[in-house]
Amino acid sequence: MISWFKRSKYKRPSGRTVGRRFTGGGGVFKKRQYFWQRRIFKIYLIIGILILLFIFYLLFWSGILRIENIKVTGTVNLNPTEIEEIVKSQLEKSRFGLFSQSNLLFFNAKMAENEVKNRYVVESIKIKKRPLKTLKIEVVEKNTQITLVSDKNYYYVDANGLTIKEILVANITLVEGEAEEDQNSAGENLIDLSALNQELPLVYDQSEEEIKIGQKVLEPIVVTFITQLNDKFLPRSDIKIESFIIPERQGTEVRIKTNRGFEIYFDAQDELERQIANLNLVLKEKINDDSKVNYIDLRFGERVYIK
Numbered sequence: 001m002i003s004w005f006k007r008s009k010y011k012r013p014s015g016r017t018v019g020r021r022f023t024g025g026g027g028v029f030k031k032r033q034y035f036w037q038r039r040i041f042k043i044y045l046i047i048g049i050l051i052l053l054f055i056f057y058l059l060f061w062s063g064i065l066r067i068e069n070i071k072v073t074g075t076v077n078l079n080p081t082e083i084e085e086i087v088k089s090q091l092e093k094s095r096f097g098l099f100s101q102s103n104l105l106f107f108n109a110k111m112a113e114n115e116v117k118n119r120y121v122v123e124s125i126k127i128k129k130r131p132l133k134t135l136k137i138e139v140v141e142k143n144t145q146i147t148l149v150s151d152k153n154y155y156y157v158d159a160n161g162l163t164i165k166e167i168l169v170a171n172i173t174l175v176e177g178e179a180e181e182d183q184n185s186a187g188e189n190l191i192d193l194s195a196l197n198q199e200l201p202l203v204y205d206q207s208e209e210e211i212k213i214g215q216k217v218l219e220p221i222v223v224t225f226i227t228q229l230n231d232k233f234l235p236r237s238d239i240k241i242e243s244f245i246i247p248e249r250q251g252t253e254v255r256i257k258t259n260r261g262f263e264i265y266f267d268a269q270d271e272l273e274r275q276i277a278n279l280n281l282v283l284k285e286k287i288n289d290d291s292k293v294n295y296i297d298l299r300f301g302e303r304v305y306i307k
Contacts, residue, residue, distance in 0.1 A: 071137065077165065107129065150204075154168075254266045
């Protein structure tokens, strides 16, 4: 009993001593390990901050993402330069009150698309960002059918009768003599229509009411009738169409001014083929002297009026 107690008493201090030795050694190692871990962490932290600052510099100050190229595709009747100018004006604005939109990251493509849509009526427009300094603007125009002239202003109109765009043409009045003496005298009016699409029918609006872009100015049936009449009239007659005339925007009456000095009245709700057949019959059987004719009215079926 005594022998067991002594043996037990002897082993316990030995175990504690051995335990202290290893414990003490492990503590020094851990302190050294912690010291190097902290130093390595600080080094990594500094490197990380420097990398972030470098990236920040590249993105915001180096100009590597500054928009320099704007490419417009898909335009036919619209002027791509005008669309570019709309987008360029947005580059001077800021986003979130801090970042310039000249930076590719912060350029608001949706806002630019809406600005273009406010100026022109288009089927669709999509602005895409392309690395590293390019904006690609893809435009799908509405199908322009006619050129409408109203109060000396020129507009493209689509198949639904909506005004798509106003076209600026050169328009001057040529007056002979000194400006002080003849400033109130009438002169020759010169208009340059080279900016217009020459393949579209030229339609004069006699109502001369105010027109806004995107506004419905003609009924679709009238626009369709004019385009069909323009395509089918020439093969059926030796008369050439100089221009079309719309007396009222809400009506269906369509007039043409001919190269023979008289006008011809059509009804857009009536069958075009029958009206052209009646016209050819009248021209063949009744018209001998063009100077005696002011107009031919085809709007009343088989009854054709000549004045």
